[in-house]
Amino acid sequence: MNQVSLGLTTAGAALMMISLVIGEFATGGWTNYPPYTGAVFSPGVGPDYWIWSVVIAGIGSLMSGINFCVTIYKCRAPGMTLMRMPLFVWTTLCSAIMLVYAMPPITVSSLMLALDRVLGFHFFTNDLGGNMMNYANIFWMFGHPEVYILVLPAYGIWSEIASTFSSKRLYGYSSLVLATMAIAVIAFTVWLHHFFTMGQSASVNIAFGIATMVIAVPTGVKVYDWMATLWRGRIRMTVPMVYMTGFFILFTVGGLTGVILANPSVDYQVHNSVFLVAHFHNVLIPGVLYGVLAGIHYWFPKVFGFRLDERTGRLTAWLWVIGFSLTFLPLYVLGLQGMPRRLPSFTEAAYGPWVTIAGFGALVILLALTMLFVTLWVSIRQRGQLSVPLGDPWDGRTLEWSIPSPAPAWNFATIPVVRDRDDFVARKGAGQAYEAPARYEDIEMPRPTYLGLTLCLAMTVMGFAIVWHIWWLALVSFVIVPASLIYRAFLPESEVEAVVPAAVVAAEDRAWRKAIAEARGVTRDEEDSPANCGLAAPEGEPA
Amino acid sequence: MIHRLYPGLNLGPAHGDDHAEAEPVIFGFWVFLMSDLITFGILFATYATSATTMGRAGGPGPAELFNLGSVALQTGALLASSLTCGLAALAVKHRLGSGTAVGWLIATMLLGTMFLGLELRDFHQMIGAGATPDRSAWLSSYFALVGLHGLHISAGLIWAAVMIGLLHRQPEEGRTKQRLLMFGLYWHFLDLIWIGILSVVFLAGLA
Incomplete structure (x- = not known):
C-alpha cells in the first residue's frame, strides 16, 4: 500500500512533467477556479492536466493517510503508549488523520469540474443553476487543512531537533501533543478566510476570522515549548x-x-x-x-x-x-x-x-x-x-538511533520494549543501550512487488489519455488497476511474503555489536569531526 | 505489536495470530470508509444547494421525474442483498462450507444486479424525458450523487465475484476471510448511503 501510494503520487507528478512538453499546464492558476477554467473560457488542456494530476496524486495521499493512521494506531512496539511516542510520530498521525478527511473534497471538486468540462455538467458554470462559489468552498475545505498537513510534520521535525541538539528532554511534551491535536481540529474550521471578500454576510466572516486567530494560539504554544527546550541545553x-x-x-x-x-x-x-x-x-x-x-x-x-x-x-x-x-x-x-x-x-x-x-x-x-x-x-x-555506520551520530534520544545506519531492511533485529519517552537516552544512561538480545527470531517481510510501478504507469497513461480524450486508451489503462489488484489477491501467501531466517538477522546484528564494542565514542563537540562513526560517548544531562 | 483481537469472524484454527493480523487491516478499511463518507457528504451538500428553483434552472423537477415505485423496489433489493451478504459471512463463521457462502454471495450479486438494472432503467427514462445531466445544476448533482453510489455498487459486484473465486480457491486462508469481512463492511456501508439518498433525494424531493 505504501508502494502504491508512492506510485500514484509519482504518476501525478509525471503528468505534470509531461504537460510541460506536450500541451500546457494549469492555465487557470494553482487553484484552478471556475468559471474561468470551465470549457467555455478555457477550451485547452491546461485545466485538464491540473485536474488529473491532482486527482491521481490525491488518491495516493489519501492512501498514505490511511496507512499512517493505521500503522501508528495499531502497530506500535510493546510499551510504546501514545504519550510515549516521539513528537514527530504525533504530528505525522495528526497529518494523516487530516489527509483522510481533507483529500476527498479536492478529489470531488476536481472531478466535478472535469464533469463540467467534458460532459457539460453544471456544477460551477455561469448558466443553468451552476454555482462557482461551491468550488471555492469545497476547494478550500481541502486547501486550508492542507497547509497544516504540510506544516505539522515540520513541527514534529523541529521538536525532535530541538530536543536532540540541546541534549534535553522535550519541554512541555503534553502541551505540544495537545497543541498538535488542537491545530488538526481547528484547521477544519477556517477555510472561509481564503475568500472573505466573496460576499457572504459579516457574521459568517467574523466566525471564521475568530477561528483563524484562535489557531495561532496552539502554534504559539509550540514556539515557546521549543525555546524552553533549548534553554540551558547542551546546544550544538x-x-x-x-x-x-x-x-x-x-x-x-x-x-x-x-x-x-x-x-x-x-x-x-x-x-x-x-x-x-x-x-x-x-x-x-x-x-x-x-x-x-x-x-x-x-x-x-x-x-x-x-x-x-x-x-x-x-x-x-x-x-x-x-x-x-x-x-x-x-x-x-x-x-x-x-x-x-x-x-x-x-x-x-x-x-x-x-x-x-x-x-x-x-x-x-x-x-x-x-x-x-x-x-x-x-x-x-x-x-x-x-x-556513521554505528547509527548514533547525534547522541540521539529516540529508538531509531539505536540501530545501525543505514537501517537494515527489517529495522529492529528484535522488537524493543519501550519504557520511556526518550527510551534510547534511558537505555544509554543505564548502560543497556547495546545489550545483545538473548535470541533472534525469523522475521516476516513483504516480498518486492511490481504492483506500485504497474499502477503508477497505468494511472499516468490513464490521466494522459483522459486529458487528450483518447477514450479507448483511458479505458484500457484503467482496467489494468483492478486487474492487477485481483491478480495479486489470487497469489498464494508465500509469493507475497518472505521470511528472513533468524541466523541471517543474528549474524548481521552481532557483527554490528562487535564493531560498537571496539569503537570509541565521540563527545558532543566532536560530532562534526571524522572521528564520529555513530557512537556517542556519555556526557551526562545538562543541569 | 500491541495485540488486540478483532471481534469478527473466527479467522483460523489458531485464532490469535490471524486476529492480530486482521485488526490493522479491518481498522484501515473502516478509516477508508470514513473518508468515502466525506466524499458522499460533499455530494449530498452539493445536491442540497442545487435542489432549488434556481438550481433547476427552469428544467424538469422531482415531481415529473421520480418513480417512487421503482425506488421502493431498488431499496428492497439492496436491503435484501445486505441480508444475504451477512448470511454469507455467517456461513463462513459457522463453517457451513464454502459452497453455502458462495451461494449467499451469488444471491447478493443477483439482488445487487437487480438494483443496478432498475436504477439504470430510471436513468434511461429520465434521459429520455430530456432530463440529462447537462440540463441543470440540480440534474448534474442528482446524477453525480446517485451515479457515484451506482458505481460503488458496480465495483462491489466485481468484488463479490472475486470473493467467490477466492472462496473457491483458498477458502481456509485468513486473508480470504479478512477480505470477506471488508466486503461485508463495504456492502452494508453502501446500504447506509442509499438510505441517505432515499431520504434526501427521493422522499424529500417529493415531499
Whole structure:
C-alpha cells in the first residue's frame, strides 16, 4: 500500500512533467477556479492536466493517510503508549488523520469540474443553476487543512531537533501533543478566510476570522515549548539548528501577519496584494521548507549511513535565511503600498526599490538552491570520512538511533520494549543501550512487488489519455488497476511474503555489536569531526 | 505489536495470530470508509444547494421525474442483498462450507444486479424525458450523487465475484476471510448511503 501510494503520487507528478512538453499546464492558476477554467473560457488542456494530476496524486495521499493512521494506531512496539511516542510520530498521525478527511473534497471538486468540462455538467458554470462559489468552498475545505498537513510534520521535525541538539528532554511534551491535536481540529474550521471578500454576510466572516486567530494560539504554544527546550541545553549549532534559528524569527513574523490577515476588515484592504503573498511564503518557507531541509540533515545519516557535510550545509542554511528575508519581507511593504499580486509589470515608481531588493533576494535563493546540490555532491564525495555506520551520530534520544545506519531492511533485529519517552537516552544512561538480545527470531517481510510501478504507469497513461480524450486508451489503462489488484489477491501467501531466517538477522546484528564494542565514542563537540562513526560517548544531562 | 483481537469472524484454527493480523487491516478499511463518507457528504451538500428553483434552472423537477415505485423496489433489493451478504459471512463463521457462502454471495450479486438494472432503467427514462445531466445544476448533482453510489455498487459486484473465486480457491486462508469481512463492511456501508439518498433525494424531493 505504501508502494502504491508512492506510485500514484509519482504518476501525478509525471503528468505534470509531461504537460510541460506536450500541451500546457494549469492555465487557470494553482487553484484552478471556475468559471474561468470551465470549457467555455478555457477550451485547452491546461485545466485538464491540473485536474488529473491532482486527482491521481490525491488518491495516493489519501492512501498514505490511511496507512499512517493505521500503522501508528495499531502497530506500535510493546510499551510504546501514545504519550510515549516521539513528537514527530504525533504530528505525522495528526497529518494523516487530516489527509483522510481533507483529500476527498479536492478529489470531488476536481472531478466535478472535469464533469463540467467534458460532459457539460453544471456544477460551477455561469448558466443553468451552476454555482462557482461551491468550488471555492469545497476547494478550500481541502486547501486550508492542507497547509497544516504540510506544516505539522515540520513541527514534529523541529521538536525532535530541538530536543536532540540541546541534549534535553522535550519541554512541555503534553502541551505540544495537545497543541498538535488542537491545530488538526481547528484547521477544519477556517477555510472561509481564503475568500472573505466573496460576499457572504459579516457574521459568517467574523466566525471564521475568530477561528483563524484562535489557531495561532496552539502554534504559539509550540514556539515557546521549543525555546524552553533549548534553554540551558547542551546546544550544538549544527545545520538543523541554524535552520531552526531562522525558523524561530521568520516564522513568528509570518504567524503574526497571519493574525493580522485573519481580521476580515483588514483583509478587505490587503487581499489580492503581495502582502498576502509575503504572509504565506513567510509561513511556508521558514516553517515547512526549512523544516524539511533540517529534517533531511538530521535523518540523512540514518537513511544513507553518512552525514551531510556541515560546512557547506551551514552556508546553505544561512543563504536560505538571508535569501528568504531579502525576497519576501519587502513584499509586506509593497503590499501595504497597494501592489497587487500576479503583476507582470508596473509603472508606480514607489515600488521600484523594494522590487529591486526582492529581485536580488531571489538571486540569493537561487544560490542557496545551488548550494543544496553542492552540499549533496561534497558529502557524497567524502562519504568515507562522514560515514556513521554505528547509527548514533547525534547522541540521539529516540529508538531509531539505536540501530545501525543505514537501517537494515527489517529495522529492529528484535522488537524493543519501550519504557520511556526518550527510551534510547534511558537505555544509554543505564548502560543497556547495546545489550545483545538473548535470541533472534525469523522475521516476516513483504516480498518486492511490481504492483506500485504497474499502477503508477497505468494511472499516468490513464490521466494522459483522459486529458487528450483518447477514450479507448483511458479505458484500457484503467482496467489494468483492478486487474492487477485481483491478480495479486489470487497469489498464494508465500509469493507475497518472505521470511528472513533468524541466523541471517543474528549474524548481521552481532557483527554490528562487535564493531560498537571496539569503537570509541565521540563527545558532543566532536560530532562534526571524522572521528564520529555513530557512537556517542556519555556526557551526562545538562543541569 | 500491541495485540488486540478483532471481534469478527473466527479467522483460523489458531485464532490469535490471524486476529492480530486482521485488526490493522479491518481498522484501515473502516478509516477508508470514513473518508468515502466525506466524499458522499460533499455530494449530498452539493445536491442540497442545487435542489432549488434556481438550481433547476427552469428544467424538469422531482415531481415529473421520480418513480417512487421503482425506488421502493431498488431499496428492497439492496436491503435484501445486505441480508444475504451477512448470511454469507455467517456461513463462513459457522463453517457451513464454502459452497453455502458462495451461494449467499451469488444471491447478493443477483439482488445487487437487480438494483443496478432498475436504477439504470430510471436513468434511461429520465434521459429520455430530456432530463440529462447537462440540463441543470440540480440534474448534474442528482446524477453525480446517485451515479457515484451506482458505481460503488458496480465495483462491489466485481468484488463479490472475486470473493467467490477466492472462496473457491483458498477458502481456509485468513486473508480470504479478512477480505470477506471488508466486503461485508463495504456492502452494508453502501446500504447506509442509499438510505441517505432515499431520504434526501427521493422522499424529500417529493415531499
